[in-house]
Amino acid sequence: MVSVRSVTLTPSSLTATDLPWIIEHREDRCTLCGNCTAICPKGAIRLSHMRQRLPRLDVFGTQRGSEYRTFTGIRQETDPAKLCIGCGMCAMVCPNEAITPVAGTNENRTLFFENRKGEPMKRGGRRNATGPTLLDRIVFHRISMLTDPALDAGRHEFTATTTLGRVLSPEEFLKRTMNGGWIPPTREIFPFIIGSMSFGALSPNMWLGLLQGVAYCNEVLGLPVVMCTGEGGCPPWVLRSPYLKYIILQIASGYFGWDEIIRAIPEMQCLPAAIEIKYGQGAKPGDGGLLMWHKVSKLIARLRGVPEGVDLPSPPVHQTLYSIEESVMKMVQTMSMAFHHQVPVYPKISASTSAKAVLNNLVRNPYAAGLVIDGIDGGTGAAYNISMDATGHPVASCVRDCYLELAKQGMQNEIPLFAAGGIGKNGNVAQNGMAMVMLGASGVHLGKYMMQAAAGCLGNEKNRCNVCNLGICPKGITSQNPKLYRRLDPDKVAERVAEVYMSINTEVKKIMAPLGRSQSLPIGMSDAIGIADKAAAERLRISYIC
């Protein structure tokens, strides 16, 4: 190979083997069709023309000098701005299996240079913690073998819904019923909720595809699935549609989209499923929304009630709230009153060692309809790496502690806990969710799992793709560029949502049937689960099995 003398090296120059993803291209298979370079979301690959020197090394020949051969190949850029993200779109569009990214086995040296211009690296996606999660390792070991009524998941009817909303104690319920007091609103919902992903973080086709799937689950399949809007508002026509009842509206510190929601209240055909007040996010506790200008399209700007092309950070905290008590009073009561106390209102917090303090305040507040605890394995559209990688608390022990605290107070049936963050991150969604339920959650929120299952999100825990923050999602899931999001057919997303829920529903039954449970979700049924990890078993107060 002749060295090309114009190559310049700087202290931070990298070679392909320093990169997290390496493009393997087989010149002998390549048809030079251009599909790979056309599809690459990062511009990470290019057609490269190379030249080989063939010196005339014939001992007996009299002519000296060299001949040259030029050849082509697809090569990758080493410029940090154009790094291959391993999404594999090139391999997907290659007609000849000539190209694919493979994970680099050398150290990932880009980590040392990702802070150019002094800005630490941000990404979208996930925590990049591989391997089985604690939830993956939990097994359902209490199996009724002729001891309880044997149930058949395929034959028996199951009621696997959960209650979202404040449940009064029997005494209080009777008292209020007889005296005409306020009975807090509740919803019977499917315990696997599509968690808060905003219209903005998600593309229009993704968001509406999810909602269409949710509507299908409810209206055709009879599964009362609900989804949360995330903080980005809700399209006005959706607010005025009969599908609003399947939607949990989120309000967060940026208050995006709430002008349109308030405007729409008088014209709503039905009430929303609930209102979620976001105080924290498991993927990036202590940090807020980071919707960058390149995702604030005309549509998103209109939806959020802001100008086009501006950065839309939500502050990490609600700017005028200074205490738990104040938060609960101000936000929960206001939201509750806005809907005539007919809609459950609950907060969502990052999993934290301080979660119990929040919970105890909610217990004392008559309007609080539940608590969502979002753990460290949660995903996000955009976060600083440091927040995503190293900040947060796993969800299992946090929810477990809170549940046991409620049980101690005898309140475990009155205020539901929901767990979010990493449920199904390795694909075991029903197992993870039901493990969480038996640890004490009334239900779980799914984010990344739905993106992967319903729309083919390419992200994984090995840092594949994970560019949701850049608006260049190759599947069109998290992009606001119509050229990208039109790749996503909302019908197909909806179809997959329906398939996923049918399947989760079956798996939930397969888990419940051996327990001999068919008519109520086994919330807190921790005698039915075990783990082959003594420390975890002790910490969670479940049985150690081996």
Add this chain to the structure above:
Amino acid sequence: MTTTVIKGLNEQGGRLSSMEFEKLVRQAATTSNNLVLEAYGQHNIGIRLQHPDGLKLTVSGPSGQRLGCMGMPGTTIVCQGSTSDDVGYLNIGAEITVLGDATNGACNAMANGKVFIGGSIGARGLTMTKWNPEYSRPELWVLGSVGDSFAEFNCGGIAVVCGVNPKNPENVLGYRPCVGMVGGTIYFRGKIDHSYPKTNARLNAVGDEQWQWLSDNIGGFLARVGRSDLLPSLTVREEWQVLMPITPQERALMFAGPMPMAEFRNTQWNRSFGGDPLRDIAPGLDRSPIGFIVSGELRRKKPYWANCESAAPCTFYCPVHIPTVDRLRLIREGRIDEAYELLLRYTPLPASVCGAVCPNLCMENCSRQGVDEAIDVQVLGRAVAGSKPPAVAPPLGKKVAIIGGGPAGMNAAWQLALAGIEAHIFEQDDKLGGKLAQVIPWERLSQAIWDEEMKRFLATPGIFVNLGVSMSRDKVTELANNFDFVIVAVGTHTPRRLQFPGSERVIPALDFLKGAKSANPPAVGRRVVVIGAGNVGCDVACEAYRLGADTVTLVDIQKPLAFGKEKAAAERLGATFKWPVVTGEVTDEGLVTKDGEVIPADTVIISIGDVPALSFLPDSVQTVTVGGAAWIATDRAHLTSDKRILAVGDVERPGLATNALGAGKTAAEYIIASCQGREWKPFDKPLIPQKALTITHYVPVAKGTTEGDQASRCLSCASCRDCHLCETICPTGAISRRELTAGSAGDGVYLTIGYEYVSDDDKCIACGFCADTCPCGIWTMNAF
């Protein structure tokens, strides 16, 4: 045939156990094939019982559970009353008639045979019923209705539910029948609650063959249960329906949900919103699905043929911005005269400057260095020495006074004259050329070439030269009044000096070099010291050797700045460099440094630069003081604060001869544009990035000595070389070459090319191969 009666009670009136009763029945069946069983709740009556001539069991008492279980072919069982659970359990061929009701689990796991019920049955009838295709299908006939969970996992059994006096008139099939049903047929008559799973069963009208079968067989059933009277009322085809299993093959073709998503979207989703849910906030937004490899407006980038929109490094770095790439293209095309003329339109002194004194910034930055060596521009410059001047444009009736006839003033005059503007040069010296003529040694600039280029310059119409003219304020004011513009190009002709004891003994380099080049060169001593070791110092050293010096020492207070040809020439003659040296004084002995060292010298020459002499400048022209000297302040067009006076060359800031030529050309272009009433545009092409070029198409070759060699080696940076590689590499055939009929936009007549390459948006998929292949870096991929 005898009839044997077996009683279920013993003599004491006690109930026989099922085990005892079964023994009696089995024994009796060996001798009789017509048994009357006065049962008393015994289970498993008729289990696995058969007679070679057929066996008939009549059960007259209360029957226990699993009547006729494991019933065998040829065995007929008639229960005169009702029966308990699981009648016909695991039946493999018996025909069992129950005149009354049967409770739960009728026909559970039955594989063959028939069960006829004269009343109704309880829950979970016909579950796990099998059909082994080696035998006929099992059948369950029910006159009344069936309970919940009917026909679960039915795998081929036929049920006929007549709906006569049903237990629940609203629902003859019970709740959720047919769960997991994979085969068989459920005929029924009457209302149902439609709770059967839609992924397992499908509700149909009775087909012709099915109706044929039903009408053929229902009479027999009614006769068995003694209700032949019902035949007319049960043979009304419209009253019957069937539930048929959905085959796995059908299910695989179905969307797993019971309603296709497109149907849901059309019938429910879109209707609920009354259209697209985003239509109010994004009217007309097209969200319809597209493919992944797209063309046209759906691409994220598109190729653009940016021919000549960037500058090649040679052009970019040359202060005169000579388009060497175009010159070489003309040579490649055999248009030698045009190539020469092109060059002469940029400079009157190509042979003297490009070909001789210039350090050739163009070559220093030449892209060809990535392949082998830079293009040899000196060959090109020298080739033009004897060429005729280009044609001069018709006079514009304007005239410009140029004070100073050095390279800056000369190129200004040349450009103006070629454009038809009278250029009047006022030169203080007795010859043109400024320092090129006055101080550059003939070793570095051949007199023959110089004279030839001067001859061409002076012969050019529109150039008027006035030699030996001294300038004063009044004179400048007069020029300003009489001419459209005045260009100040006086250079720097006041040597910088240092003050130290004996400094009066030191000869300024400018004076020395001028003298050396004159007809009467000054004498120099044997030992010469030059203070200031830059390139002018090197010229001084060379001239000193030529005029008889034995040793020349160049001293400097810092690392010498000399470089290139000048330094090499001085060193070749034996000059030595000494630094850091701070001059203390100059005596008879030579130069005494601040440290007291004596560097012996007969002649000491100081060469630390020259500064402008600007006493003639009118007040309207502002100056800026840098390094203790005043220089004329100018803008990009070389305009001074007086909008009719321009300044070019060293008088603005010291530079190379080529900087002076460039300044003269730019100032002239500004004046030409103003005279023609055009807006002046500076050279503003960006440098083409090296990354844009694909230099691997070229292989190393020898540098060569001719213009032709250079022309063939040129990479044609930023200028299409018409190689068709883009057209060849394009995988979709989107790129084509198109002949242009009229002259296209370009820099002038020389740059006009008669073609362009275009990309068809409808074919292009934006792979970028054109941009990655183009040797010249013309194609760019632009986001849109």
